[in-house]
Amino acid sequence: xxxxxxSAGLSVPSxxxxxxxxxxxxxxxxxxxxxxxxxxxDLAVEIAHNFTTGFPGTALGAALDAVASAxxxxxxxxxxxxxYSGLFKSFFDVLDPDALTGKPVLVAATGGSARxxxxxxxxxxxxxSYLRAVVVPTGVYAASEDWGAEGLVERIDxxxxxxxxxxxxxxxxxxxxxxxxxxxQGGVELVRDGGFEVVPFEQQLAALxxx
Numbered sequence: 431x432x433x434x435x436x437s438a439g440l441s442v443p444s445x446x447x448x449x450x451x452x453x454x455x456x457x458x459x460x461x462x463x464x465x466x467x468x469x470x471x472d473l474a475v476e477i478a479h480n481f482t483t484g485f486p487g488t489a490l491g492a493a494l495d496a497v498a499s500a501x502x503x504x505x506x507x508x509x510x511x512x513x514y515s516g517l518f519k520s521f522f523d524v525l526d527p528d529a530l531t532g533k534p535v536l537v538a539a540t541g542g543s544a545r546x547x548x549x550x551x552x553x554x555x556x557x558x559s560y561l562r563a564v565v566v567p568t569g570v571y572a573a574s575e576d577w578g579a580e581g582l583v584e585r586i587d588x589x590x591x592x593x594x595x596x597x598x599x600x601x602x603x604x605x606x607x608x609x610x611x612x613x614x615q616g617g618v619e620l621v622r623d624g625g626f627e628v629v630p631f632e633q634q635l636a637a638l639x640x641x
Contacts, residue, residue, distance in 0.1 A: 431597055433463040434500040438470045438507040438518035439540075446540045449572050449586075450506040453538060456590030457504070461598050466500075468493045470517050477517070480524045490524070498529040502536075502597040503563070505554070509541035513553045522557065530563040534596035536589050538570040547571040566592040 435454050439446030447469070454465045470477070476487035486494055497503065507518040537554040539546070550569035558565050568589040576582045 431461065431463045431501040431601055432496075432499065433457060433465050433502050433504065433597070434496050435465065435467045435504045436470065436497065436506070436518075436521065437467060438515050438521070440471050440508065440515075440517075444471075445572065445574075445577070446506050446508050449538055449540055449570065450504055452586055453504045453506070453536060453570065453590055453593075456586050457502075457536075457594050457597075460591055460594035463502070463597070466496055468496060470521050473521070474517055477520050477524060481520070486524065493521075494525055494529070497525060500533065501601065502534040502593055503530070504536045504538065504593070505558070506538040506540065507554070509539055509546040509549050512546060513549060514539070514557070519557075522561070527561065530558065530561040532600075533563050534566060534593055534600065535563040536566045536569070536593045538572070538589070540572045542574050544571075544573040544575070547573070564596060566596060568592055 433454060435450040437444065437447045437450045439450075447467075450467065454467075457463060458465060473490050473493055476490035480486050480490060505518075507514040510516065535558050537550055537558060539549050539554065541547075541549070550571055554569065555565050566589055568585065570582075570585050570589050572582055
C-alpha cells in the first residue's frame with residue numbers, strides 16, 4: 431500500500447516534517463506501506479500559478495497524482511492565525527474535489543503553544559470531512575513543549591494504529607470485492623461484497639411481489 435505524507439512546514443529543519451515522519455514510521459511499523467513525502471514548501475510557486483492558469487506544473491501535478499492514488503494520507507500543517515496555513519489550504523484547493531473520497535486521512539498540526547490544539551477539531555477535521563475523506567478518530571497536535579515530553583509518543587502510536595487499521599480494512603475489502611453467492615434466506619439469494627451481505631434490489635422487489 432502507498433502512504434503519502436503532506437507536510438506544510440516552511441523551515442529547514444521543520445517540526446512539522448518531523449511530526450509527519452514520526453507518524454509515517456509508526457504507521458509503517460503496523461502495516462506494510464511505501465511512504466512518499468510531499469513537501470508543500472517546494473511547490474508554493476506552482477500552487478500559486480495553478481490558481482491563475484488553471485493548470486499544475488510538473489512537480490505539482492506529480493504531487494497531486496501521488497495524493498489521489500494513495501491508500502492513506504498523513505497531513506501535517508503548522509498553525510497560522512489559529513488555523514491551518516494558507517499554503518496547506520491552497521494545495522487542497524487545487525486538488526480534485528473527489529480525490530479524497532473514502533480515503534483514510536490522519537490529521538496533525540504543530541504550533542508554539544498548546545492553546546492551538548483545537549485546530550485539529552475546528553479546522554482540519556471539518557476540511558477533510560467536507561472532502562469526504564475518512565478522518566481517523568485521533569488527531570495529533572505537537573506544541574513546542576510536547577517534544578520529549580510524556581504523551582506525544584502515545585498519541586502518535588494510537589493515531590498510527592487507527593490509520594493502519596483503516597488502510598488494512600479497505601485493502602481487504604478491495605481484495606474481496608468480487609460477489610460470492612451465498613445460501614438463500616427467506617427465498618432471497620444473498621451475495622457477499624467486501625465482507626457485507628447484500629440483498630440485490632431486484633430480488634427484494636421480487637420477494638415483495640410474491641407476498
